[in-house]
Amino acid sequence: MRSRDKLRSLQILARAGVDIPRTAFAKHPRDINHLIKQVGGTPLVIKLLEGTQGLGVVLAETKAAAKSVMEAFYGLNANILVQEFIAEAKGADIRAFVVDGQVVGAMKRQGIEGEFRSNLHRGGSGTAIKLNRNEKAAAVKAAKALGLVVAGVDMLQSERGPLVIEVNSSPGLEGIENATQKDIAGKIIEYIQDHIHTNDRKVKDKVGV
Numbered sequence: 001m002r003s004r005d006k007l008r009s010l011q012i013l014a015r016a017g018v019d020i021p022r023t024a025f026a027k028h029p030r031d032i033n034h035l036i037k038q039v040g041g042t043p044l045v046i047k048l049l050e051g052t053q054g055l056g057v058v059l060a061e062t063k064a065a066a067k068s069v070m071e072a073f074y075g076l077n078a079n080i081l082v083q084e085f086i087a088e089a090k091g092a093d094i095r096a097f098v099v100d101g102q103v104v105g106a107m108k109r110q111g112i113e114g115e116f117r118s119n120l121h122r123g124g125s126g127t128a129i130k131l132n133r134n135e136k137a138a139a140v141k142a143a144k145a146l147g148l149v150v151a152g153v154d155m156l157q158s159e160r161g162p163l164v165i166e167v168n169s170s171p172g173l174e175g176i177e178n179a180t181q182k183d184i185a186g187k188i189i190e191y192i193q194d195h196i197h198t199n200d201r202k203v204k205d206k207v208g209v
């Protein structure tokens, strides 16, 4: 549940020392100028907290655009967060699939020409990628911070290293298995097989049988 909440999950990641893009949040429109300043000015990205599959993620190139989009969202009582735009990611992000503290597969998703969002649902395409040590460490740390054994960690490649934008607690298998040609589901099943007895014992201890 924590990972499904964009704001809460970013707070948890920041607290755990996972690098994320500069992000700000406020409930009231009087904070708009301050919000823009907090993330270092424009261009910036505005995200609907309840958005998904790239819908509700808006790139505002100028301060005037940022203000009017934010005012529109606030007018609809929508919860938004504002984020520094990582231009050097060039419309791509990385999905690292973590199982039991290890990256078992990773792909780079590239958005279509002229699109900054890399979501496969927005026409983006995924290809296998080998992560460097920092990227692997960031993915593992992010999954751990949210207490997830299975996680899809999304990162942007920035000038200051990998920045985590999102951790998915029920990541899809099709895209990553197609891109990497790896049996990711098999890794999850292996984990369950190896741990089912210990978990069973813990449950029994809890209910006192």
Ligand SMILES: Nc1ncnc2c1ncn2[C@@H]1O[C@H](COP(=O)(O)OP(=O)(O)OP(=O)(O)O)[C@@H](O)[C@H]1O
Binding pocket: 021, 045, 047, 051, 052, 053, 054, 055, 056, 057, 083, 084, 085, 086, 087, 089, 091, 092, 093, 116, 117, 118, 119, 154, 156, 165, 166
């Ligand atoms: N700060 C940013 N700078 C540059 N590009 C970004 C930034 N944040 C997001 N993006 C791009 O936009 C895409 C969508 O953003 P994000 O993953 O945050 O929302 P979403 O995909 O709508 O949410 P969900 O993954 O929960 O469905 C990302 O995959 C990435 O390519």
Ligand SMILES: [Mg+2]
Binding pocket: 053, 054, 119, 154, 166
């Ligand atoms: Mg996403």
